[in-house]
Amino acid sequence: MKNKMVLSGLSVFSGAGGMDVGFIRAGVEIVSANDIDKDACLTYEANHPGVIIKCSDINKNLINMHQFEGIDLVFGGPPCQGFSVAGKMNPDDPRSKLLWTFMKAVELTKPRAFICENVKALAVLDKWFEVRQQLFRCAAQLGYTYKLVILNSSDFGVPQSRERMFLIGFRDVENINNLEVQFEQYKKPAQTVRDVVLPLGVAGSENNQRICNAKVTIAAKPVMRKSPYAGMLFNGQGRPLNPDRYSCALHASMGGNKTPIIDEDHCYFGQDSWVEWYHSYLMKGGKPLPLDAAPKRLRRLTIDEAQRIQTFPDDYQFIGGQSSIYRQIGNAVPCNLAQVVAEVVRDVLSNPEAIASLPSEECETKLLRLAI
Structure with a gap:
């Protein structure tokens, strides 16, 4: 962190602290955190012993937010289930209302910048157009210049195709039209699933003991797609992972048959993929195998x-x-991914003129590369 600006940060909807890990790596000193999930709070405490985390409904803690007025950053990801295509997409879901609780925390603390993370659907679906407009109006009324960006984790060193939106607001930076371009310098290739898991050893070995016992069973009526790693060849929503590519997005519903599947012999020992063989067999007109015909080499992600x-x-x-x-x-x-977002925000705060200095032609070229 030599020669880099150190920022103070207030973490809300902190969960187990994944976003906080990235922000700390970027030089942010967390002054306080908050979540309602007891286990997540215990996890946070175990890994961030110097940070006080309040384990309670954030709405009950708003009255105390004034003590953090003038902090550098407020950041967090309000619960996304109400907006996610994987959920019921219900705007009246009480968890959806927590988006406005986040903005209330911004209002009370008046940070130099805020970062609000959520699912991509909130940023792109027509269903949520009015919610987005309300969010933008709220940010503007609080005196923030804002930008909504969509980032894929796999573009920033995460072995997972996981798109998320970030609404980023600055109180004293007027021109952030080129904010997306700032992310370009932090793009880097991600490892494959195989690269990431191979050092752990096979499931059940010393460094990979926490296995998922949910069985892998063959779907009686498979849903076929061009790729063996799409569609539904197996029961449940846990799809097989291609060890030579990135993982699909990992969801909070993992732990049962929604947990992704690994062909251990293919991933760890380089044998031919059973999943690819079975997909080819079905595409050639073969009948689905019996429910219990999945080989033991197929198991859930640990x-x-x-x-x-x-x-x-x-x-x-x-x-x-x-x-x-x-x-x-x-x-x-x-x-x-969190670290990259924090790095970009820090860069803008430390040198606000730089973000507006790119010639328009260069800006358009970089934005095009970012979108590809």
């Missing part, structure tokens, strides 16, 4: 593997039962 795919440190301690830990990992913002 907690340790999921932890690595989310770019948590290997020594990060998760507290709670198996389902709770899977939920905490799936709910987190990948640490590497």
